[in-house]
Amino acid sequence: xxxxxxxxxxxxxxxxxxxxxxxxxxxxxxxxxxxxxxxxxxxxxxxxxxxxxxxxxxxxxxxxxxxxxxxxxxxxxxxxxxxxxxxxxxxxxxxxxxxxxxxxxxxxxxxxxxxxxxxxxxxxxxxxxxxxxxxxxxxxxxxxxxxxxxxxxxxxxxxxxxxxxxxxxxxxxxxxxxxxxxxxxxxxxxxxxxxxxxxxxxxxxxxxxxxxxxxxxxxxxxxxxxxxxxxxxxxxxxxxxxxxxxxxxxxxxxxxxxxxxxxxxxxxxxxxxxxxxxxxxxxxxxxxxxxxxxxxxxxxxxxxxxxxxxxxxxxxxxxxxxxxxxxxxxxxxxxxxxxxxxxxxxxxxxxxxxxxxxxxxxxxxxxxxxxxxxxxxxxxxxxxxxxxxxxxxxxxxxx
Numbered sequence: 241x242x243x244x245x246x247x248x249x250x251x252x253x254x255x256x257x258x259x260x261x262x263x264x265x266x267x268x269x270x271x272x273x274x275x276x277x278x279x280x281x282x283x284x285x286x287x288x289x290x291x292x293x294x295x296x297x298x299x300x301x302x303x304x305x306x307x308x309x310x311x312x313x314x315x316x317x318x319x320x321x322x323x324x325x326x327x328x329x330x331x332x333x334x335x336x337x338x339x340x341x342x343x344x345x346x347x348x349x350x351x352x353x354x355x356x357x358x359x360x361x362x363x364x365x366x367x368x369x370x371x372x373x374x375x376x377x378x379x380x381x382x383x384x385x386x387x388x389x390x391x392x393x394x395x396x397x398x399x400x401x402x403x404x405x406x407x408x409x410x411x412x413x414x415x416x417x418x419x420x421x422x423x424x425x426x427x428x429x430x431x432x433x434x435x436x437x438x439x440x441x442x443x444x445x446x447x448x449x450x451x452x453x454x455x456x457x458x459x460x461x462x463x464x465x466x467x468x469x470x471x472x473x474x475x476x477x478x479x480x481x482x483x484x485x486x487x488x489x490x491x492x493x494x495x496x497x498x499x500x501x502x503x504x505x506x507x508x509x510x511x512x513x514x515x516x517x518x519x520x521x522x523x524x525x526x527x528x529x530x531x532x533x534x535x536x537x538x539x540x541x542x543x544x545x546x547x548x549x550x551x552x553x554x555x556x557x558x559x560x561x562x563x564x565x566x567x568x569x570x571x572x573x574x575x576x577x578x579x580x581x582x583x584x585x586x587x588x589x590x591x592x593x594x595x596x597x598x599x600x601x602x603x604x605x606x607x608x609x610x611x612x613x614x615x616x617x618x619x620x621x622x623x624x625x626x627x628x629x630x631x632x633x634x635x636x637x638x639x
Contacts, residue, residue, distance in 0.1 A: 303333075556590075
C-alpha cells in the first residue's frame with residue numbers, strides 16, 4: 241500500500257486532554273525525600289581540582305524523550321551534578337547530534353545508530369560510556385488487533401524505512417507476518433503523536449521505546465505485542481547484548497575541560513547507581529521529567545532494571561558494538577543500510593570510565609542489587625521492596 245502521513249487534526253485536538261490526564265501541575269512533586277546524600281556518594285571518589293574556569297563553565301547536556309535516557313534527569317533531580325561541582329543545563333531535544341556537532345551541546349544521550357552516522361560524517365564527538373544495551377523497544381497494538389495476522393492491511397507507524405531495519409524483520413519473523421511494507425499502510429510519526437493517534441483510532445500499531453508502550457497499557461487502549469532487543473540476547477540475558485543508546489561527548493569539550501569531562505562520566509554512572517538503588521524515587525523523577533503518570537514511571541523502571549535484565553549500564557566493550565552491527569548482517573540488511581563504524585578508536589573510548597574511579601558495573605550489581613531486586617521478581621514483588629527501601633508508606637506513595 242502507498243505510504244502516507246496521517247492527517248493529525250483529530251489527534252492534535254486530543255493532545256491537551258491526554259496530557260492533562262498524565263500529570264496535574266496543581267499537585268506537589270511526586271519525588272520523595274529518601275536517605276540519599278549525593279555529597280556523601282561523591283566523596284567516595286578521588287577527584288582532581290576544578291579550575292576557576294571550570295567552576296564557572298556552563299555544561300549543556302541533552303537527551304530525548306525516551307526512557308532509556310532517564311539518568312540525565314536523575315543526575316539533576318538527585319543533586320548529583322551539583323555535588324560534583326557541575327553547572328549543567330539539561331535539555332530535552334531531538335536535535336542532540338546537530339547541537340553536539342556544532343559545539344553548542346557538550347554531552348548527550350543519543351541512539352547508537354545516529355551517533356555512528358554522525359561520527360562517520362566527521363562530527364567531533366565520541367562514545368564515552370554506555371547507557372542502554374537493548375530491549376524496551378516495543379511494537380504496540382490497539383485492542384482491535386487480536387493476533388499478529390490482524391496487522392496485515394492496517395495502519396502502522398513503524399517508519400517508512402522499517403523494512404531495512406533488523407527490528408522489524410525480527411518482529412515479522414517472530415509474529416509470522418509479511419516483512420514487506422507493501423502489505424501495510426505505513427506512516428512516519430513522532431512517538432508522542434503515535435500514542436494520541438492510537439487512542440484516537442487513527443493508528444492500529446506503532447513502534448517506540450517507553451514510556452509510550454507503558455502509557456498505552458496503563459490507559460488500557462492497547463498492549464505491547466513484541467519487544468525489540470537490538471541484538472541476539474541469550475535467554476538468560478547474560479550474553480549477546482549490543483548497544484542501544486550511548487553517553488556521547490564533544491571532542492573539543494574533552495580537550496578543553498578534561499576534569500569536567502571526567503566528572504560528567506562519573507555523574508552518569510552515579511545516576512545509574514541511583515536508578516538501581518532507589519528505583520521508586522527514580523521512577524518518580526522519570527514520571528515528573530517526562531510528564532507521565534507515576535505508575536507508568538514505575539513500570540518503565542521495572543522493565544529497564546529487572547524484567548528485561550540490567551539494561552541500563554555505564555559499562556561497554558567493543559564486543560557490544562560488534563554484536564549490534566552483526567544483528568544487521570544476520571537479518572541480511574543491505575550493506576548501504578548498515579551503520580558500520582569507520583574507525584572504532586575514533587568512535588569510542590573507555591578512558592574516562594577508567595579514570596573517573598567508578599567501580600565495575602557487574603560487581604556493583606552483584607554486591608548491591610541482586611539480593612534486593614533479583615531478575616525474575618514480579619512487578620508487585622519489586623514494587624513492594626522498592627517502597628520499603630526508601631521508606632515509602634501508603635500515605636506518601638504515588639501508587
